[in-house]
Amino acid sequence: MEKENQPDLEKQDQTTHALTEQLQQKLDYVTTVRQAITAGDDRLIYELIDGDHYHQALLNEEPDSTRNAQVALITDVYPAISHYLSTKLIDYLAHEYPFFYYEETQIGEFQIYFGNWWDRRLFGKLNVLKVAFEFSSEEYNKLQQTFELAANHERFNTAQIQKISAGSDQLQKLIDAQSDRDEQKEELRKQLKENGQRNSLFDSGRIKEERQQIIDQLSKLADEDEQANNAHATMKDNEAKILTLSKEDTILAYEKQAIENAFKSFENFNERNRSLYVDYLTTLIGKAQVAADGE
């Protein structure tokens, strides 16, 4: 038995050897990550957590998934790594994007608020590990439209506000015309009475038709009366709607202004967002260079 086992053992030895080798690589990887964190070498950490992306984006190398072979070892501590990396990243972003504010809702998870004004919008998330903004598409689209509409000197809700205001104006007219309607109703009722008193064998069709016309007009006026009666409530609703829309316009105007102050245009802003990873990592490399030169 022993002899027969011998080749197995040898074979096992090779496998074991390979295993220890692999484990050593894993240990090395984890040790390097640990050292990078201890040394505050954020650039190295970014290279370690997604080497493939790092090499492609910064060194223009071809994709090679083996660069990320060990990454699975640390995925469970991503939130903590994200938390760690956020400090320097947010310092950098505070300078580049002075209008964004971040709130760590749970470890490593960051929500972005746009601006410091009243009722500023929750604008999306910051993915620290990927150095990328993940904007809420709804909010982003509103902002994009704001920039587009600005070319016509329009705000995001201008059309809607005009529509609602026109509705309120219409209602106001209905209210103002109450006494006119009252007069008309009185006149029509008089006509109706006269009509009822007329009794002609030959003309009954025409009289009926006339009667129906008067009744139709009266019911139209009654409808308008009811609308006028409800108008105050509707106008109040409209006011509340216009306030909400004006507030949104104000917020979007502030957002637009903030972007123009920092980036001149919405296009530049988008471009900077796309190159954020490279820009940030380049800064980290530059800083490491300065530190090394200084030594």
Add this chain to the structure above:
Amino acid sequence: MANNEQELDAATLSTHGKLAMFNTGLKNGLANGEKFTALMDQLIDTTDGEVLLAAAQRLADFKLDTAYVTFPHQYNNADYYLIFMSRLLGMHNDEQAALNSQRHSESLYHVYEALSVDYTFLYQVVDNGNGGAYYREQTTGENLFYIHLERRLLRFNSEAFTNLFINQLLLKGTDAADINTVIATLIKFGHCLRDDFGFNVDFNILDVVNAAKYELRSANLDRAIVDKLFVTAAANDHMLQNSKQGQGAQIELRQGLTVDVYDAAEKSGSHKWVITVHDPEQAVSWFDVLLHFNFMRDWYLDNIDSLEIKADPLVFA
């Protein structure tokens, strides 16, 4: 016999007694009058604050007439408050609150040089058990403050200040500077009472201290009202910011002058929305903001049902 004697005594005594009682009544009445004139001397001549206050306090509910002695010329009890106020301010070199007297009677009122003579001010004594008096503008009936000399307390009333000085005067063309002159005198009166006599003073809407929290009528303020300020502020080139004080908003009206509107409730679940005004010199009150910043004033007045600053509910129900 015994009965007879008693009846006789009673009869004799009654004549003598009546005379004696009459005489005593006169003496007492005259003494009362002299006590009054002594207090009057103090009220109009003393330079000692405490003596002044004591005299005013006594005169404020002094009954000069007695059953035997009545005086045809008298002032109202309320008038002694006016005299006290003018004298106290005079002792602190403020002569703005000018005492005037009616032409054909002994009754006094205040007018202010900075305001039209249409506006006359006098005290209205509280008749019920609480005592004290309101300082009232006659034509509008606005009670600007409540004072209680014995309990040494003074309570300003935001509603009356808003109605009289903003709605009635400022919005109808009175110069803000003139309004300020009058307000300064009223505030000074509060300071004198507090500093000289230890009065408990609630300056309310006039309080310039940064720590002053002006409590809003609506404890749980509708956010739509803050939204309105946000929109109107933006239209006036001011940005309403998210407050650093938790739930609320902040606006900088000029360099260093900020107004906060926020929920100052200490317990979760409850609400207490307040306004605060901060400035480095602690010289600006919410009232000053209303006086000088049109869009803030419009916002306040348009939403007065919710925003009105609460005054002491015990005296301004």
